Amino acid sequence: MRVNLENPNTHQLKQVKVGFSWTTFFFGFWPALFRGDWKWFGIQLVIEIFLGCFTYGIGAGIVGIVFSFFYNKLYINDLLKSGYVPSDKASEDILLNKGITVANK
Structure with missing residues (x-):
């Protein structure tokens, strides 16, 4: 399962795998x-x-x-801390279901 993360400042898009x-x-x-x-x-x-x-x-x-078992979650958390946000509702829902806290846009 993959999620799309976007940096609102640079508009760079990253597609990141969630899970194992x-x-x-x-x-x-x-x-x-x-x-x-x-x-x-x-x-x-x-x-x-x-x-x-x-x-x-x-x-x-x-x-x-x-x-x-947990590297992808560490990587996603680091991206979120550096300013990336989910680019769509489906990505945000996937992250929330996996227990990853998402800040508001």
């Missing part, structure tokens, strides 16, 4: 890098390196699995 992140599940921290989400890229990378060093790499895989 299959890309994070399979590729770990790389989806955050390609989205330009530097904060969560750095956090995931540091955790994966730290846990991977002490567990022969198994810990890095586990971090990717754990983050895949």
